[in-house]
Amino acid sequence: MPPSPPPSTTAQVQPAPTKSGMALLSLALAVLLSSLGTSIAHVGLPTLLMVFKASFAEVQWVVLAYLLAVTSLIVGAGWLGDRLGRRRLMLAGLALFTLASAACAAAPSLGWLIAARAVQGSAAAVLLALSMALVGDSVTKARQGSAMGLLGSVSALGTALGPSLGGVLIAQLGWPALFLLNLPLGVLALLLAYQALPPDPVPAAAPARFDYAGLLWLSATLAAYALGMSWGGSQFGLCNLALLLLGALGLLALLRVEARAAAPLLALDSLREPGLASGLATSLLVASVLMSTLVVGPFYLSHTLGLDAGQLGLAMALGPAGAALAGFPAGRLVDRLGAARLSRLGLLGIGAGCVLLSLLPSALGLPAYLAPLLLITVSYALFQAANNTRVMAGVSAAQRGKTAGMLNLARNLGLISGTALMGTVFVRALPGADLASATPTEVAAAMQLSFVLASVLIALAWWMDSMGRRQQTRPSARADATP
Incomplete structure (x- = not known):
């Protein structure tokens, strides 16, 4: 029988997974680097304000430049990985992130630091987009849920560690240590990735024009x-x-x-596929809801429950810590019980936590807030592992990078939208929209209203997920979707 003609773009036969443990560790370090890049810089803003004698509006660009670069470039990074080789681009991204971190630490001026942070964010877009896509190249299909759960745990760990670790580094070594920390981690991730990530498939034809x-x-x-x-x-x-x-x-x-x-950057036709469209939409909505715990929660804890700064930090760390601990077990459950079922269970847990917080009487104190908070974050870890696994399992090997970029983009847009939406609802619910003069009871009522909205958004996510499942029709055999 004559051989079948090669595909028109990129060979779909993927290399057999090799050294999957080391490969997964390198991907986890890549996610940790990008997560720390987001969370650790916040704690340094007051110090940077004094060091560079700048205003808060100027200093906040140290954070904004990074976030804008990640959000703007993450889909393009996934597209390039699919065309040029995911392993090749991941190695370049790790090298660039490490070098940009060194440039941040050596910044002689605020403008230099902001520019270096933008470059660092551009590299982080590569790390985020390709770490999820490379799971399919490096890990067997039966273990992909566990791998997604591990990446989710590491991301939450970076979010939880960032503020506390950053505070210690600034106190002991000064603000450049916030970025010097990335150098050994980046070099280790680069060495592991070079040794363990499987080689890129040989293109059957010239890559499409970017x-x-x-x-x-x-x-x-x-x-x-x-x-x-x-x-x-x-x-x-x-x-x-x-x-x-x-x-x-x-x-x-x-x-x-x-x-x-x-060869469009965004394959708009693919958004008509119910599985992908509903996965992206629910990820955006859930990320928006998650921000209610980070934006509204601190004001309730400090103004209504009277926590001081140290107690507030510990209480706020519980949510990310719960997500970090739950991520890998959640991924194991996804492998055993299926992604579809557990993504709905995750949505149910998030919705239950939001409803409890919307009904929360402040007289019950801190435990009554922390228990629903933990339910939300643990359920979020379960939802993320299941939803990411379900979406990535339904795409071809040649489209993994772009799809992973779109998933991360949906999450980032949800975090940005949720910050604005939840913050606005909370402030507008206060008498005179003035937090400074609000009583503890008024702050508690505004917090409850914010979680009423969060509950409605989760109900919308549940509906969209259900509609996607009803409309979804998957072919019985898709060889190109198997790693």
């Missing part, structure tokens, strides 16, 4: 939206509206460009 116009419009649109949703905190003004309008115009231009592109 969609530069699509990347430009996507980045500009996402940057405008992210800035519009985050500028000025909960106080929306003309600047926010102008940025959101620019984002809407950018979206129209993006859709027009992508419809004409020969």
Whole structure:
């Protein structure tokens, strides 16, 4: 029998997983680096403000530059990984992240630091997009749920460790230590990835021409939206509206460009697939809800329950710690019981926690807040492991990078949107929209209203998940979806 002709783009036969333990460790370190890059810088802002004699509005760009770079470039990073080779681009991303961290630590001025943080965020987009995509190349299909759960645990661990670890580093070694920490971790991740990640498949044809116009419009649109949703905190003004309008115009231009592109950055037709569309939508909604615990929770704990700074830090660390501990066991459960069933169980647990917090009487004290909080974060770890596994299992090997980028983009947009939405609802629910003069009872009532909205969003996520399952039709055999 004559051999079948090769595929038109990239060979779909993936290499057999080798050294999967070391490969998974390198991917976990990549996720840890990107997560620490987000969380550890916040604690350094007061110090940077004094060191560089800058205003808060200027210093906050140390955080914003990183987040905007990640959000704007993450889909493009996944697209490039699919075309140029995921292993090759992951190695380049780890090297660039490590070098950018050294540039951050050596920054002689605030402008230099912000620019280095933007480069660091660009590398983090590569790490986030490709770590999830490389799971399919490095781990057998039967263990992919466990691998996704491990990456979720490491991400939550980085979020939980960032503020406390950053505080210790600043106190003992100064602010450059926030970024020097990444050097040994980055070098270790690079060495492990070089040794253990499987080689990229040999392309059967020349890679498609990169969609530069699509990347430009996507980045500009996402940057405008992210800035519009985050500028000025909960106080929306003309600047926010102008940025959101620019984002809407950018979206129209993006859709027009992508419809004409020969190899579009965003495969818009794939969004019509119910499994992918519902997975992205529910991930965005759940991430928005998760922000209610991070944005609203601290004000309730400090103003209503009277926790001091040390107690507040410990209470706030419980949620990420719970997610970190639950991530890997959740992934094991996904492998055993199936992703579809457990993603719904995760949604149910998040919704139950939000309902409990919306009904919470402050007289019950701290335990009555922490128990639902732990239920939300543990259920979130279960949902993330199951939803990511379900979405990634339904795509071809050649599309893993782009799909992983879209999943991370949906999560980031949810975090940005949730920060603005939950913060605005909370502040507007206070008499006179003034937190400084609000009583503990009024803060508690505003917190409850925020979690009423969170409960509604989870109900919407449940509905969208159900609709996606009803409409989803998967072919019985998709050889290209098997690693």
